[in-house]
Structure formats: structure tokens, C-alpha cells
Amino acid sequence: MSQVSQPSQETFLALKLDSSEILPLFAQxxxxxxRYRQIMLLGKALPKLDEAFRVESAQVRGCESSAWxxxxxxxxxxxxxxxxxxxxxxxxxxxxxxxxHGKTSAEIARFDIEGYFDMLGLTGQLSPSRTNGLFAxxxxxxxxxx
Amino acid sequence: MDFHHLRAQFPTLEQTLAGYPLxxxxxxxxxxxxxxxxxxxxxxxxxxxxxxxxxxxxxSSRATSNYEAVRDNLCQFIKAKQREEIIFTHxxxxxxxxxxxxxxxxxxxxxxxxxxxxxxxxxxxxxxxxAKRTSAIIKPIPLDSExxxxxxxxxxxxxxxxxxxxxxxxxxALGTLNPVNKFVALAKEVGAxxxxxxxxxxxxxxxxxxxxxxxxxxxxGHKMYGPTGVxxxxxxxxSLDTLMPLMTGGEMIKTVSFETTEFNQLPNRLEPxxxxxxxxxxxxxxxxxxxxxxxxxxxxxxxxxxxxxxxxLKQLGDITLYGANTSNIGAVAFNLADEHHQDVGIxxxxxxxxxxxxxxxxxxxxxxxxxxxxxxxxxxxxxxxxDIDRFIEALASVKEMLL
Numbered sequence: 001m002s003q004v005s006q007p008s009q010e011t012f013l014a015l016k017l018d019s020s021e022i023l024p025l026f027a028q029x030x031x032x033x034x035r036y037r038q039i040m041l042l043g044k045a046l047p048k049l050d051e052a053f054r055v056e057s058a059q060v061r062g063c064e065s066s067a068w069x070x071x072x073x074x075x076x077x078x079x080x081x082x083x084x085x086x087x088x089x090x091x092x093x094x095x096x097x098x099x100x101h102g103k104t105s106a107e108i109a110r111f112d113i114e115g116y117f118d119m120l121g122l123t124g125q126l127s128p129s130r131t132n133g134l135f136a137x138x139x140x141x142x143x144x145x146x
Numbered sequence: 147m148d149f150h151h152l153r154a155q156f157p158t159l160e161q162t163l164a165g166y167p168l169x170x171x172x173x174x175x176x177x178x179x180x181x182x183x184x185x186x187x188x189x190x191x192x193x194x195x196x197x198x199x200x201x202x203x204x205x206s207s208r209a210t211s212n213y214e215a216v217r218d219n220l221c222q223f224i225k226a227k228q229r230e231e232i233i234f235t236h237x238x239x240x241x242x243x244x245x246x247x248x249x250x251x252x253x254x255x256x257x258x259x260x261x262x263x264x265x266x267x268x269x270x271x272x273x274x275x276x277a278k279r280t281s282a283i284i285k286p287i288p289l290d291s292e293x294x295x296x297x298x299x300x301x302x303x304x305x306x307x308x309x310x311x312x313x314x315x316x317x318x319a320l321g322t323l324n325p326v327n328k329f330v331a332l333a334k335e336v337g338a339x340x341x342x343x344x345x346x347x348x349x350x351x352x353x354x355x356x357x358x359x360x361x362x363x364x365x366x367g368h369k370m371y372g373p374t375g376v377x378x379x380x381x382x383x384x385s386l387d388t389l390m391p392l393m394t395g396g397e398m399i400k401t402v403s404f405e406t407t408e409f410n411q412l413p414n415r416l417e418p419x420x421x422x423x424x425x426x427x428x429x430x431x432x433x434x435x436x437x438x439x440x441x442x443x444x445x446x447x448x449x450x451x452x453x454x455x456x457x458x459l460k461q462l463g464d465i466t467l468y469g470a471n472t473s474n475i476g477a478v479a480f481n482l483a484d485e486h487h488q489d490v491g492i493x494x495x496x497x498x499x500x501x502x503x504x505x506x507x508x509x510x511x512x513x514x515x516x517x518x519x520x521x522x523x524x525x526x527x528x529x530x531x532x533d534i535d536r537f538i539e540a541l542a543s544v545k546e547m548l549l
Binding site for chain 1: 164485486488489492493496503504518519543547548
């Protein structure tokens with residue numbers, strides 16, 4: 001049985017996330033309901049990871065839900081493919097990728113994740129005690145891109 | 147009984163989270179603590195702090211008296227025969243480990259250990275480790291369609307003459323009340339050693355270990371309005387006396403020389419090292435708190451609230467309840483349609499509602515139900531009908547967002 005270890009390069013490049021479109025939606029949100037609606041809409045917009053790639057080796061530990069993360073470096077930039085079986089986690093992954101997907105190592109190193117989530121009105125979501133796994137995902141993204 | 151006065155004794159409950167008053171429905175994970183428990187622990191550190199059982203000075207003597215008085219309290223509280231049958235541990239998990247390790251020399255290759263399919267991992271993994279050490283065999287007692295222990299299947303398993311039967315009094319994930327008196331009696335008939343995990347029962351039911359008839363009964367302080375870091379292992383004296391100590395060192399010895407060491411008698415033999423003294427004092431205050439309550443009235447109120455909660459959840463629609471029997475104690479497990487339990491938990495948290503979402507340290511149960519996890523709402527003496535109403539209202543708004 002041949003094992004597919006990574007999604008194709010096209011899959012990585014196909015994901016387009018425009019943070020200039022996404023971030024204003026959060027700035028405009030006046031309450032938690034609107035913010036979480038936007039998170040879930042963002043999650044919905046992310047492609048679904050093929051069943052074949054939903055494997056343990058790609059799982060990010062520290063999530064109560066299952067979350068999978070793949071990374072590829074193409075022409076000096078970092079690309080990610082990720083998914084989760086929980087909607088909010090998937091949306092939060094979308095927010096992380098909006099800041100890191102297609103960026104250089106230097107850009108990702110400079111990225112202030114905590115400040116970013118504070119700005120989105122999602123303070124506290126990133127703490128290591130949360131079981132949403134965002135902290136672990138952010139660490140994994142940073143680790144991939146050094 | 148004045149409910150508002152009772153509730154006012156729990157300082158943690160008087161807070162708001164991002165504008166929403168806290169609605170604490172996670173008592174099965176850990177209960178909140180009344181002021182008298184917090185005060186007792188502070189008083190101990192402020193006035194009596196000294197190591198127990200050792201020094202001849204007055205402070206140590208006071209600390210020792212207070213510490214040992216809690217053993218007497220507990221002995222009465224669970225109706226043990228004698229005070230030496232009460233061992234202080236750090237919690238239910240340690241209590242079960244103490245037993246599972248302590249029985250190693252009594253278990254042979256091929257011996258059978260029966261465990262509860264719905265058990266908490268703490269009542270599974272120590273037995274698996276015992277089985278690894280001794281080449282014993284583990285078999286789970288199956289559940290019936292209502293998530294209760296299947297009595298017919300249990301009786302069949304008993305025909306295989308198990309060496310050990312480990313039960314839960316109340317399941318932590320679902321709140322199922324198991325008929326432990328009957329099940330222990332059946333196990334005794336075939337000569338099995340019995341342990342009952344009472345972690346989820348102790349705060350809700352009057353416990354009579356002699357009526358249950360088990361060899362060992364275990365529970366934690368922090369689920370019965372006491373502090374974390376302290377638990378109890380009750381054992382019938384003869385059963386307890388056969389346990390090989392899991393940990394050795396100070397306090398548990400009679401004499402030590404480089405040639406040979408003689409262990410102390412019960413209860414000290416199983417309490418090595420400096421015990422969690424302040425926590426034991428706090429546990430004593432928690433017992434006083436429970437003893438001062440009209441426990442029959444409280445039990446009736448909790449049963450009515452749980453039944454109300456089950457009914458309201460059913461009426462909300464798109465809710466699946468798991469093993470929600472009328473006899474359940476303190477907790478209800480559910481999922482909202484096909485939504486991930488974590489999404490539901492996060493959106494409830496946004497509204498100040500604290501419930502547990504996950505596998506509830508009962509992965510084999512989740513596997514048998516075909517679930518990745520579920521949400522669990524659980525009750526305590528301070529839970530009000532308004533808490534339930536607020537929870538249902540919040541869940542209705544989660545449903546509106548997700549479906």
C-alpha cells in the first residue's frame with residue numbers, strides 16, 4: 001500500500017486567504033455571537049482535508065477536537081493545509097492561516113500571535129490552558145517555518 | 147433550609163464572565179468550596195501548622211489531633227467499623243492505585259479482573275497495569291441499552307470466578323447509579339475482592355460501606371466540597387491489612403535499620419511521608435458542611451433538578467441524551483444534533499456557562515456509545531432552577547447559531 005505523506009503542491013497553493021478581507025469582519029463585530037459566526041463562516045470556507053490525510057501523524061496534539069496540519073515550503077514561502085472536525089477550531093485555524101499562509105520565515109517569526117487574537121477580540125483563546133488547541137497549532141506553525 | 151444562604155457560602159459562584167453571571171454546571175469535575183472549608187485551611191496554616199505524628203511540641207500535638215479527628219469523622223460519615231480502615235490519600239486515583247498495586251502478590255497468572263465499561267480511566271488503567279504485572283486478564287462488564295451495567299452479562303462473567311471486581315457507584319460521564327450493594331454481594335458469593343469507586347457518589351448519597359459490603363471504597367475530597375489533593379481509601383481492616391505498600395519511606399515504618407525495616411500498623415503503614423495536612427483539615431470541614439445539611443431534602447432537590455434538566459433538554463429538541471435514566475445522580479450527558487461537543491462547549495462558555503465537553507476520562511464508554519465525546523452538565527448543592535433555565539436558554543442560542 002502506497003502511503004501519501006503530503007497533499008499535492010497544488011493543494012497548498014490553491015488555498016487563498018486574504019487577511020485584508022477577513023480582519024475587518026472582526027473589527028466590525030459588536031458581540032461574541034457575531035465574532036463566532038464569522039469564525040465559523042471562515043471555517044466553512046476552508047477546504048475539507050481528504051480523508052486519506054486525516055491521519056494521526058499529522059494530528060496536532062493539545063486539541064480536544066481532532067486537528068490536522070500539513071506544511072510545505074515553496075519558493076521561500078510557507079504554505080499550510082489544515083482541518084479540524086470541530087467548526088470553531090477550524091475557523092480559528094483559518095484565522096491563524098490568514099496571518100501565516102504564503103508568508104516568509106521572517107514574516108512568520110515577526111508575527112505576534114497574541115496581539116493578533118487580541119485585536120480580533122478573541123483574547124484568551126490562545127492560552128495553553130484552552131483545549132481548543134490553538135496554542136499548539138500556533139506553536140506547530142512557528143516550528144514548521146523556522 | 148434557606149437556599150440563598152447556602153449558595154452564598156460559595157464565593158466563586160458570585161462572579162460574572164464578560165457580562166454573564168457564572169453558571170457552574172461542572173460539579174462532577176470538581177465542586178466549588180464553601181467558606182468554612184477555605185477558612186478551616188487558612189486557620190490551620192495561621193495557627194496550627196506543624197508536622198503530624200512526630201514532635202512532642204504543642205503545635206504538632208494540636209495539628210495531629212485535628213488531623214486524626216478527621217479520620218474519626220470520616221469513619222462515621224461512611225459508617226466504617228473502625229478508624230484504622232480510613233487511609234488518607236491524594237485522591238481517588240491514588241486510592242485505586244494503592245489497591246491495585248497492593249494486591250499484586252495476591253493475583254496469579256490467568257486471574258480475572260472485571261471492570262465497569264463506563265468506568266473512569268482511574269478505575270481502568272491501574273487494573274490494566276496490575277494485569278500486566280501478574281498476567282491476569284481484564285474483562286469489561288457490558289452495559290445494557292440504557293447504559294446500565296448488564297446484570298445478566300455480569301452474572302455470566304461471575305461464573306468465571308473473577309479475583310477482583312471493580313465497580314463505580316455512580317458513573318462520572320453519565321451519572322448512572324449502579325446497584326452496588328447487589329453487585330458486590332454477587333461478587334462476594336464467588337469470592338472476589340471488590341472495589342467501589344465512589345468519587346461521583348460521595349457528595350450526593352449517604353454512604354454506608356458496611357451495607358455495600360465491599361472490600362474497598364474510594365473517593366476524592368474535591369468532589370465533595372472539600373479541597374483538591376486529598377482523597378480517601380476505605381478498606382475492610384482485613385483486606386486493607388493485606389495490601390503491600392505502594393510507597394515506602396517516613397511515617398509508614400516502625401523501625402528502620404540498614405539490615406531490615408519493619409512497617410508500621412494501619413493506618414500509618416499506607417500513609418508514607420508527610421500527608422496533605424491542611425487538605426485533610428479542609429476535608430473535615432467539608433464533612434461538617436455536608437453533615438449540617440438536611441441531606442434527604444438536598445438529595446430530593448437534586449433529583450428534582452436533574453429530572454427538570456433532563457426534561458428541558460429533551461424539550462429543546464435536536465438533543466441526544468445518553469443513558470439519561472430517572473435514577474441517575476448529579477449529571478446528564480448530551481450532544482446537540484451532529485455538532486462537535488467542543489463547539490457547543492465553547493459557545494456555552496461565551497455565555498458564562500461552565501459544562502464539561504470531551505471524553506470525560508471514559509474513552510472505552512465513548513467507544514461503546516460510538517462517540518468522540520459529549521457534553522456533560524452536572525449539579526451540586528448550590529445549583530438552582532435558575533441555573534438550569536439559564537443553561538437551557540444559552541443552549542437554545544447555541545442551537546440557533548449552529549443549526
